Amino acid sequence: MKELQHLNKYFLKYKTHLLIGSVITVVARIFLLFTPRYVKEIFITIEKYSDNSINKAVFKAELTEAILYIIGAAVFAGILTFFMRQTIINVSRYIEYDLKNEVYAQYQKLSLNFYKKNRTGDLMNRISEDVSRVRMYAGPALMYSINTITLFVIVLIYMFNAAPKLALFTIAPLPILSIAIYKLSREIHKRSTIVQQYLSKLSTFTQESFSGISVIKAYGIEPLTASNFETLSATSKEKQVNLAKVQALFFPMMILLIGVSNLLVIYIGGMQYINGEIESLGTIAEFIIYVNMLTWPVATVGWVTSIVQQAEASQKRINEFLKIEPEIKNNTPNHTEITGDIAFNKVSFTYDDTNIQALKDVSFKINEGETLAILGKTGSGKSTILDLIGRLYDVDAGSITINGTEINQLNLNDLRNSIGYVPQDAFLFSDSIKNNIRFGKEDATDEDVIKAAKNAQVHKNIVKFNQGYNTVLGERGITLSGGQKQRVSIARAIIKSPKILLFDDCLSAVDTETEEKILENLNKLSKGKTTLIVSHRVSSAKNADKIIVLENGEIVQKGNHDSLINTDGYYKDLYLKQLSESDAK
Numbered sequence: 001m002k003e004l005q006h007l008n009k010y011f012l013k014y015k016t017h018l019l020i021g022s023v024i025t026v027v028a029r030i031f032l033l034f035t036p037r038y039v040k041e042i043f044i045t046i047e048k049y050s051d052n053s054i055n056k057a058v059f060k061a062e063l064t065e066a067i068l069y070i071i072g073a074a075v076f077a078g079i080l081t082f083f084m085r086q087t088i089i090n091v092s093r094y095i096e097y098d099l100k101n102e103v104y105a106q107y108q109k110l111s112l113n114f115y116k117k118n119r120t121g122d123l124m125n126r127i128s129e130d131v132s133r134v135r136m137y138a139g140p141a142l143m144y145s146i147n148t149i150t151l152f153v154i155v156l157i158y159m160f161n162a163a164p165k166l167a168l169f170t171i172a173p174l175p176i177l178s179i180a181i182y183k184l185s186r187e188i189h190k191r192s193t194i195v196q197q198y199l200s201k202l203s204t205f206t207q208e209s210f211s212g213i214s215v216i217k218a219y220g221i222e223p224l225t226a227s228n229f230e231t232l233s234a235t236s237k238e239k240q241v242n243l244a245k246v247q248a249l250f251f252p253m254m255i256l257l258i259g260v261s262n263l264l265v266i267y268i269g270g271m272q273y274i275n276g277e278i279e280s281l282g283t284i285a286e287f288i289i290y291v292n293m294l295t296w297p298v299a300t301v302g303w304v305t306s307i308v309q310q311a312e313a314s315q316k317r318i319n320e321f322l323k324i325e326p327e328i329k330n331n332t333p334n335h336t337e338i339t340g341d342i343a344f345n346k347v348s349f350t351y352d353d354t355n356i357q358a359l360k361d362v363s364f365k366i367n368e369g370e371t372l373a374i375l376g377k378t379g380s381g382k383s384t385i386l387d388l389i390g391r392l393y394d395v396d397a398g399s400i401t402i403n404g405t406e407i408n409q410l411n412l413n414d415l416r417n418s419i420g421y422v423p424q425d426a427f428l429f430s431d432s433i434k435n436n437i438r439f440g441k442e443d444a445t446d447e448d449v450i451k452a453a454k455n456a457q458v459h460k461n462i463v464k465f466n467q468g469y470n471t472v473l474g475e476r477g478i479t480l481s482g483g484q485k486q487r488v489s490i491a492r493a494i495i496k497s498p499k500i501l502l503f504d505d506c507l508s509a510v511d512t513e514t515e516e517k518i519l520e521n522l523n524k525l526s527k528g529k530t531t532l533i534v535s536h537r538v539s540s541a542k543n544a545d546k547i548i549v550l551e552n553g554e555i556v557q558k559g560n561h562d563s564l565i566n567t568d569g570y571y572k573d574l575y576l577k578q579l580s581e582s583d584a585k
């Protein structure tokens with residue numbers, strides 16, 4: 001129960017609801033217990049009438065009174081049961097909602113390293129499956145526990161008062177029922193976890209197959225994919241059948257044990273009646289109703305125990321993530337002014353998971369309003385420089401400063417809000433083009449969106465779509481070409497009009513003519529803004545104020561276009577190669 005203590009703060013938050021719910025539960029059970037007692041009364045009345053101790057009129061009156069009490073109590077207990085569910089079960093839904101929000105907020109705080117270590121499916125499972133299991137503890141388990149305890153205490157008092165020996169025999173099989181249900185619930189849980197795993201394997205397989213349907217079709221491997229699906233599906237079916245087998249045992253077992261208890265009541269009760277140990281047959285009828293009333297609560301003891309165990313395991317998994325301290329912390333809660341003077345001072349950085357040193361002793365400076373182009377072979381560390389500016393990771397050695405202040409001393413939100421970042425793989429949400437661009441600036445008007453799209457040279461493409469800016473993009477923006485996606489992503493960054501613009505090789509999929517136009521527009525737009533352009537093309541770098549060339553994480557060349565084309569090295573070679581390529585066209 002240690003892990004579940006995390007929920008205590010929520011129980012405290014909803015204490016009034018819980019208290020009212022508990023009181024209602026107790027009162028509802030008390031009313032429910034009117035039935036057996038009045039059934040006994042009816043039997044006694046019948047016995048009195050058959051003994052001729054009462055006349056027909058009294059018999060009728062007593063019978064009617066008892067029946068009315070039974071109906072009234074049942075209706076009242078029914079209404080209270082409704083409110084019992086409306087309070088306690090609703091609280092479990094509130095707690096589920098709060099917990100999901102807490103986990104989601106924590107996910108957002110965690111750094112990229114966390115996302116590399118944990119699979120998306122796992123993150124999704126903890127926020128949905130695990131939270132649902134915990135809800136079962138916060139609601140149904142709590143409700144049934146109060147229910148069972150109340151019913152048990154009252155019924156046992158009644159039973160032992162009425163006929164102690166009969167009471168003892170009647171409740172004897174109940175612990176067996178409870179243990180059996182506990183064992184069965186555990187088995188059901190074990191098997192349903194396996195079923196769950198297969199279902200998620202099936203959905204991952206289906207999702208991947210249909211995302212990559214063009215590759216599957218191009219390679220003509222539909223039969224192979226179909227047979228892999230069939231194999232997976234067959235195992236999944238087998239597991240479902242296994243689960244259904246144990247589930248099918250649940251009710252027969254309950255019916256059997258109720259039957260045994262009923263027989264015991266009738267047999268022992270009958271013997272006691274014959275021996276004159278109990279005064280009326282009504283007591284036997286009363287006990288039969290008690291046994292049936294107790295069966296479900298007793299069964300729930302086993303069921304609740306298994307729910308609590310599952311919830312504890314799920315909460316443990318949730319707590320594992322909640323306890324992780326975000327690696328990237330906002331060290332300055334106060335607002336900080338961000339300008340565009342950026343300096344790298346002997347920065348080194350190694351990726352934790354791969355142990356690859358992506359940057360070694362990198363130093364450079366860009367003044368506000370300047371453009372820096374970063375070139376170099378793949379894997380030389382270019383993207384890492386951009387990631388470090390946005391503090392997606394913190395440096396291992398050296399420092400990065402913006403206007404003389406180390407970036408880890410800047411307010412993290414201010415820093416990220418002042419950056420417009422266009423990643424290498426443009427990621428677009430399944431939403432309209434307009435909203436995808438507006439994502440950069442929530443309060444942007446339609447005119448702002450169009451202006452940004454024009455500057456990113458994508459407006460003409462967008463208006464050609466039937467729905468124009470309202471065109472909804474499919475999963476991962478599949479309806480757009482690579483170059484169009486890159487340009488929508490650029491529009492998203494420039495609409496924000498940030499102090500710092502980071503372009504990570506985001507013109508690779510556009511032709512050189514469009515690239516030229518975009519760069520021209522950016523040149524106008526980025527007046528006063530600091531711009532970093534990562535590229536593999538000299539055309540993207542030639543107008544930059546400064547150029548650096550990276551190799552294996554180290555700066556091997558520094559300068560501008562004019563100086564670098566006159567110096568032997570990577571830049572000059574690239575320039576000559578790309579010049580001859582464009583001449584050849």
Ligand SMILES: Nc1ncnc2c1ncn2[C@@H]1O[C@H](COP(=O)(O)OP(=O)(O)OP(=O)(O)O)[C@@H](O)[C@H]1O
Binds near residue numbers: 376377382
């Ligand atoms: N998230 C990551 N986790 C672990 N290692 C990484 C990660 N990102 C990059 N690396 C490694 O760090 C090195 C530098 O990568 P980086 O992405 O900065 O290179 P790049 O110059 O931008 O390459 P490209 O031109 O192909 O985009 C590479 O060896 C790469 O494998």
